[in-house]
Amino acid sequence: MKLMIIWGSTRQERKGGPVAYWVKSVAKRDKRFDKVDFVDLRELNLPFYDEPVDAFSIAKPEDYTSPEGQAWAERVIKSDAVILVTPEYNHGPPAVLKNALDYVGNPWIDKPVGLISYGGRVGGARAIEQLRSITIELGLINVANAIHFVRFSRTFESGEEPSEVSNESLQKMFSEIIRLHTAFSKP
């Protein structure tokens, strides 16, 4: 199956790279995924949503008015499941991540989604709570257990991979994503 990982921070000198790249590297080593598409929203550089209708009213990628929208929808269609890696900005996800989610409608439906956050005292948990309602509205299927990195820069300051517990949590998330994908792929 094909996994898409979306990293939600785009600002200059962003600090969440070790979290996002850890998820990417563990996923790439996992033989259960045929392909891992890592989406750095800074590179994707989507404009703010400017379509004349909502994304669920756009039947196919060619119907986007912008080439960026068409390309993003085509990329989402190619994935079977998604992991969002997000910082917490003022108790929510960054606007760029919300924008990337808003951009697509039907292609999100029935894709499992795992949520991973990093931040200060609560490890981005409030951003995850908002992402839960947003992703439910989009038709994504939530994996129950999110992963949070509290005071994340300390976790990664040695430059090494995070703890065994975090690695086990990520493995559980992968297994649950695969289980949900199998369940929702049945005719």
Ligand SMILES: Cc1cc2nc3c(=O)[nH]c(=O)nc-3n(C[C@H](O)[C@H](O)[C@H](O)COP(=O)(O)O)c2cc1C
């Ligand atoms: C606009 C903004 C708002 C922030 N709000 C929060 C917050 O609500 N909770 C929190 O734990 N950290 C907050 N922070 C601190 C971030 O956790 C920290 O800057 C982190 O490095 C952001 O991830 P990034 O560097 O990958 O963008 C905020 C940072 C920014 C830039």
